[in-house]
Amino acid sequence: MSYKIEISEQIMTYTIDRPEIRNAINSDVMAGFEELIQKAEESEIRYVVITATGTKAFCSGGDLSVFHELKTEAEAYPMLKRMSEVLYRIKTLPVPVIALLNGSAVGGGCEIATACDYRLVTAHAKCGFIQGTLAITSGWGGGTYLFETLPHDKALLMLTEARVYTSDELEANGWATKVVHKEEDIHNFFASMNKIRPEVHRAYKSIAKRKWQENDLKGRVDAEVRKCAELWAEDAHHEAVESFLNKSQNT
């Protein structure tokens, strides 16, 4: 199995479990997210946490060894659409969703983290929307969510620089809710959250959901997915992916 779903102390935790491939997302991990959402929507829980195995990577985005086989816009769109719906449902869960970044997040990994309400980033982690280096945009809704999360200039810079940021930079630009240096920092974050009744947390999430419904968040995500699928079909994208895969094979 490429993932784990566990519940402890009313916290439902989803762990991406593909450390050997830097926790890249494939269809099995997507199915795990769909299972998580179903369970979270049916359970009396306080929070959802999304994390991953190991310390090197939270998530390295789409599994290029699989998705490189998607060549045309029509072939790419269903995969992008499926994961965009996963992230939208994560975004709109009725409870706070915390991304616990155990390591680096790049590409779609940053999209997953940005779909969460909070991002606890370990000090050694480096994160970046590197999709631009593959000649595509974000394609799972993460660019749309970033514009919801950061001031316009900070969001646009993070997307168009297409580089990894250090945890200090992520704290400075506001993407990291908190940089965590030790387990106690994580414990303290939840201890602070636990001071407030779950009903209050849920009520504030419903206020956010109403804003997103009124400003057509879903429609904006769908437009992002369409644009990414269009760029996906270009030679520049396929050449960039092949370059990564060839580099990997030659090392």
Ligand SMILES: CC[C@H](C(=O)O)C(=O)SCCNC(=O)CCNC(=O)[C@H](O)C(C)(C)COP(=O)(O)OP(=O)(O)OC[C@H]1O[C@@H](n2cnc3c(N)ncnc32)[C@H](O)[C@@H]1OP(=O)(O)O
């Ligand atoms: C809409 C979202 C969009 C999509 O495609 O769906 C994206 O997510 S675009 C972005 C896709 N992801 C990437 O381009 C990242 C590629 N990976 C890296 O840049 C690095 O692996 C990094 C920075 C995540 C970690 O670097 P590190 O030096 O720690 O590890 P290695 O590069 O040596 O990787 C170890 C091992 O894992 C394989 N690997 C890593 N990431 C992926 C991936 N995303 N897909 C497939 N395989 C991946 C890498 O090839 C190495 O394999 P090995 O056989 O051991 O050489």
